[in-house]
Amino acid sequence: MTRRGAVSLLAVAALSIPITGCSSNGGSGGQQSEGEGGAANAGGETEAAATTRTVTTDKGDVEIPVNPTTIVSDYYLGELLAVNVKPVIASPYALNNPFLAGMCDGIEPMNVTSAETSLEMIAAAHPDLIITITEADVDKYSAIAPTVFIQDGARTDEELFLYIADLVGRKEEAQTYANEFNDNVAAVRDEMRGIVGDRTVSILEVWPQEIYTMGSHFARGGSILYDMWGLKAPEPIQTAMVDGDEAYEVISLEAMPQYAGDFILHGVLDGTDSAFVDDSTLWANLPAVKEGRVLQYEQVAFMHRDPITLKNQLQIFIDFFRAHAE
Incomplete structure (x- = not known):
């Protein structure tokens, strides 16, 4: 299955996770850096600043507010929070x-009891994006x-973050965040490979x-391990x-030894x-299990690929591998 075909699996996982009570009111939008500012006309008067702009999405061009203030997201959240924007x-x-x-204080969990309840809740919030x-x-x-429809897997983690940040006028802040993360990953790359x-x-x-086994295309920190650090996975x-x-x-279960590396990241779906x-x-006899080179991870968290999650995963990986340095 390709990474673009993974949305259905995400939906199944979402239904398996209990809703918690992050509730309250309000949200904040970012300041837009593009399309703002009046332009002087021939008579010296100032035209009104643009209030909307057109963005290219994965389902055509869409006109959105320059400064969205009431935002709803049915999936992406960490990307917004990383640039200090809270959806309602x-x-x-x-x-x-x-x-x-x-x-997440002040963010209401979407009512996913049915499609109708979700739509009713969203409409009642009067979002502008x-x-x-x-x-x-x-x-x-x-x-x-x-x-704005964003196709899952169509962008790298960083491209996704910058795209979402740009929608709310925070692309510059996102680039700063991404640069710092990339520097931190690169700083320990040789150490981890060693x-x-x-x-x-x-x-x-x-x-x-x-x-389930994953590589670098389906969260779980795989982009750090394989793409950014260049660590190798078992051949399949x-x-x-x-x-x-x-x-x-x-x-x-019988095939597991072929997919089990010398180091194993091991997660369990919540409630399984x-x-x-x-x-x-078979599990007990795996070399990684015998020698204690297994990282038990929190599956609910590791299913995400937002910049806040990646930053936390990075530190978890560093601590794990350093514990096994010879």
């Missing part, structure tokens, strides 16, 4: 990200407010009676999910009984 409504899936704890990952909802959302050497790193995630993962375009692969893996002889 956000996906409960995104609000449950532990890495965003303490940042909606940002969505769901192409099927674009027409419904557009009837309420200007809507620790790992020619050994491999894999991401294995347990879902109900299924094992490296070929299809790092060098290739596959987002993830579902594997059997992972005993069929953890109590198996």
Whole structure:
């Protein structure tokens, strides 16, 4: 399955996560750097500043406010919070990200009981900008407010962050944030490669009676490990999910040893009984398990790829590999 085909899996995961009570009111929008400022006409008078601008989206051009102040997002949240912009409504899936704890006060979780309840809640908030990952909802959302559809997997993590920041007039702040992150990743790259050497790193995630493995295209910090640090995955993962375009692969317990690296990142879907893996002889006999080179990660958090999540993942990875330095 390609990374563009992964939205359905994200939707399934979102439904499996309980809604928490981040509630209150209000939101803040960014100041737009483009299209503002009056222009003097021939008579010396100043024309009114532009209040809207046209942006290119993954579903055509859309006219949006220059300074959106009431924003709704049905998926993307960390990208906004990283540049100090709070939507008034956000996906409960995104609000449950532990890495965003303490940042979501004042954001209402979208009522996802049904499509109708979601639309009613959004309409009642009178947004001036909606940002969505769901192409099927674009027409419904557009009837309420200007809507920007962002196709999942169509951009790198950094490109996605800068694109979203630009929608709310904070691209410059986002670039500063991204530059600092990139510098921090690069600063330890040689150290991490030296620790790992020619050994491999894999991401294995347990879902109900299924094992998922990911490369660099499906969050979980894979872009840091494989793209930015250049660490290697076991051959089936490296070929299809790092060098290739596959987002993830579902594997059997029996096939797991072929996908298990010398270092393993091991996550469990929230509420899943992972005993069929953890109590198996195959798992117990993996070299990484025997030698304690397994990083247990918080699956709800690691499913995201926003800049705040990536910053936290980076530190977790650094601490993990340094603990195994010889």
